[in-house]
Amino acid sequence: MxxxxxxxxxxxxxxxxxxxxxxxxxxxxxxxxxxxLIPKVPQQKYGEECGFFVLYYINLFLQMAPDNFSFSMGYPHFMKEDWFTYEEVESFAKRLDSMNETSAHSD
The missing domain is CATH 4.10.810 (Virus Scaffolding Protein; Chain A)
Structure with missing residues (x-):
């Protein structure tokens, strides 16, 4: 908000x-x-997905960020308007939930 x-x-x-x-x-x-620069990314729909959004954003950033930033490439050049979709965040959240369930059952 x-x-x-x-x-x-x-x-x-x-x-x-x-x-x-x-x-x-x-x-x-x-x-x-x-x-x-603020990329336009999907927003939460229910106000409860903040943690998933933050984790997905960090995960994606770490995967895509170059070792060295360069202003000549249009900093940050990898953060496009279509950087990720709400559906990708939902899929990421489901994978985290399933990992959590698997972990809970193995205790």
Whole structure:
């Protein structure tokens, strides 16, 4: 429900903290120039799928993210408007549920 623009300052602080922890040379001024691009992705239908959406987003990001980002490729070039569908999230959730059921029965 949050407006992505309201989250921008926190996102930039998070990125800066990561760079700072890794002792990278980037300064806040450089990080402030990184464009905040928000891909249009499917939204929850029932308000209860947040965890599945977050896990699927992270999973997909880790699968598709390059080792090094490049602004020349259109950062982040792999996050297209049709990046994933609601049906893909549902399928992912069902796989997680079935793994959970299998795990519960093996105890």
């Amino acid at each position: 949050a407006n992505s623009k309201q989250l921008e300052a926190g996102i930039r602080r998070f990125v800066f903290d990561i760079f700072n922890t890794e002792e990278r040379p980037e300064k806040k001024e450089l990080i402030s120039k990184i464009p905040l």
